Amino acid sequence: ETGVTQTPRHLVMGMTNKKSLKCEQHLGHNAMYWYKQSAKKPLELMFVYSLEERVENNSVPSRFSPECPNSSHLFLHLHTLQPEDSALYLCASSQEGGEGYTFGSGTRLTVV
Amino acid sequence: GENVEQHPSTLSVQEGDSAVIKCTYSDSASNYFPWYKQELGKRPQLIIDIRSNVGEKKDQRIAVTLNKTAKHFSLHITETQPEDSAVYFCAANPGRRALTFGSGTRLQVQP
Numbered sequence: 363e364t365g366v367t368q369t370p371r372h373l374v375m376g377m378t379n380k381k382s383l384k385c386e387q388h389l390g391h392n393a394m395y396w397y398k399q400s401a402k403k404p405l406e407l408m409f410v411y412s413l414e415e416r417v418e419n420n421s422v423p424s425r426f427s428p429e430c431p432n433s434s435h436l437f438l439h440l441h442t443l444q445p446e447d448s449a450l451y452l453c454a455s456s457q458e459g460g461e462g463y464t465f466g467s468g469t470r471l472t473v474v
Numbered sequence: 475g476e477n478v479e480q481h482p483s484t485l486s487v488q489e490g491d492s493a494v495i496k497c498t499y500s501d502s503a504s505n506y507f508p509w510y511k512q513e514l515g516k517r518p519q520l521i522i523d524i525r526s527n528v529g530e531k532k533d534q535r536i537a538v539t540l541n542k543t544a545k546h547f548s549l550h551i552t553e554t555q556p557e558d559s560a561v562y563f564c565a566a567n568p569g570r571r572a573l574t575f576g577s578g579t580r581l582q583v584q585p
Contacts, residue, residue: 395572405518405563405575418572452517460506460567465517 365389368453368466375472376441382471385436385453389463393456394436396428399468400449411436412458443473476568480576487554488584495579497564498546504566507540507547508573511559521539521562522549554583 366387375381387394396408410418411430425447427439436453453466476499487493499507508523524531524547525536531538540547551558558562561580565573 392570404561404578406584407572407574408524410572412571412574418552420527458563460508463520463565464506465519467517 365465366455366464368420368469370469370473371467372470372472374472374474375440375443375459378392379443379446380439380441382440383438383451383471384474385438385455385466386392386465387436387453387455387465389455391455391457391462392433393458393460394430394433395454395456396438397465398423398449400434405452409438440471443471445473447471448473476504476566476574478564478566478574478576480564482579482581483577484580484582486582486584488558489554491554493549493551493581493583494560495549495562495564495581496546497548497566497576499566499568499574500545501566501568502542502545504568504569507538509536509538509549509584510563510575512563512567512578514560519565523585534543535568544563551581554581556583556585559583 369384376459393412396404406424409428414430450468452468456463480497505527509517511521512518535552537550561578563578564576
């Protein structure tokens with residue numbers, strides 16, 4: 363276990379569903395991230411939280427909504443997704459400046 | 475924003491040969507350059523990193539070099555083994571914040 367846990371590991375959802383991805387880190391890091399990994403864009407940054415405050419949103423559609431209630435937990439709320447949103451969603455945490463970046467195992471999302 | 479270019483996209487070598495992967499970055503404020511290895515179905519894992527105040531770093535068969543003036547850095551794997559087969563990603567931290575990753579290099583080591 364690397365210290366970053368993601369659930370669920372696999373998720374299949376319809377385009378009208380609402381679901382949430384969860385990430386938890388036990389490394390004492392103060393920054394957390396969501397990345398999307400697909401064949402088209404291998405590791406695409408979606409959201410950055412530093413000290414529980416969102417500091418970056420890389421023009422992600424509003425159907426993806428992040429939540430960071432504290433420095434150890436990060437959520438990604440999903441609603442009315444499209445089939446092209448099917449991908450591996452990876453959570454990561456680090457110290458400020460990106461050092462010590464550690465990834466979770468990811469959630470394989472399929473939108474049908 | 476930061477742009478990290480990585481080459482080649484695929485690389486095939488014979489077991490025992492060396493492999494070199496190259497990356498360039500655009501933001502001169504970047505000061506941290508890690509390399510990640512991702513095996514099929516697994517998460518990316520850090521294999522080596524270098525900070526901007528160092529020109530070269532080595533860890534057994536893996537080494538990384540950094541040229542700040544030219545804004546490029548490279549990963550060198552010597553005496554490659556079949557278990558080195560994976561996708562390798564370089565990264566930089568533009569504005570000293572979140573990592574921006576290269577597009578990845580699929581390395582295949584032929585036994």
